[in-house]
Amino acid sequence: MKTRWSFSPSWGLFNQGEITTPTTTPIRHFLMIKPVATLDDILHRGDWCAQLQQAWYEHIPLSEKMGVRIQQYTGQKFITTMPETGNQNPHHTLFAGSLFSLATLTGWGLIWLMLRERHLGGTIILADAHIRYSKPISGKPHAVADLGALSGDLDRLGARTKSTGADAGRNLWRRDAGCSV
Structure with a gap:
């Protein structure tokens, strides 16, 4: 399913999937992660x-x-x-x-x-x-x-x-x- 907003790969964000916790709004939420190699x-x-x-x-x-x-x-x-x-x-x-x-x-x-x-x-x-x-x-x-x-x-x-x-x-x-x- 396509989402309305896509994040630029140059930002280094990775979509981990949709957050499935119960919500009270029709807006879908996705977990986005930007890895850091080390501290x-x-x-x-x-x-x-x-x-x-x-x-x-x-x-x-x-x-x-x-x-x-x-x-x-x-x-x-x-x-x-x-x-x-x-x-x-x-x-x-x-x-x-x-x-x-x-x-x-x-x-x-x-x-x-x-x-x-x-x-x-x-x-x-x-x-x-x-x-x-x-x-x-x-x-x-x-x-x-x-x-x-x-x-x-x-x-x-x-x-x-x-x-x-x-x-x-x-x-x-x-x-x-x-x-x-």
Whole structure:
């Protein structure tokens, strides 16, 4: 049966069939799905992510030497990564300084992106940082900063009052081993 509205294949939508739940209107409803290969494909505001990564490389040259890369930004979650090679200690596990730097850049980066999203200016300063290494990590690390773990009051910046700051929770882990720092 032909439908009145057809979706362009260029939109990447696939018709999964008619929804058969009871309806009170004569309008037919269809379930349309647009697949995403992996969550790694999501890069909300890729232009800002490119600016951020370039700023890191220009102003913090060590970040480029370490190979820090933005892997994903969804608007809610910010993930960075770096290669294992060049970031190892003599024990063939990841160097604690590299892990600390990756975690710091990730938390700082999420706050930078949030300020851009909210059209706010300001200087981001790391005032206090603590990290606990529960066990050695080997393999390619990822650092995750999630808005759900964020505390503080950035809205006060928009009101032109002094902000209490924000604390971006950082979580470092190796995907295949589930290690965290």
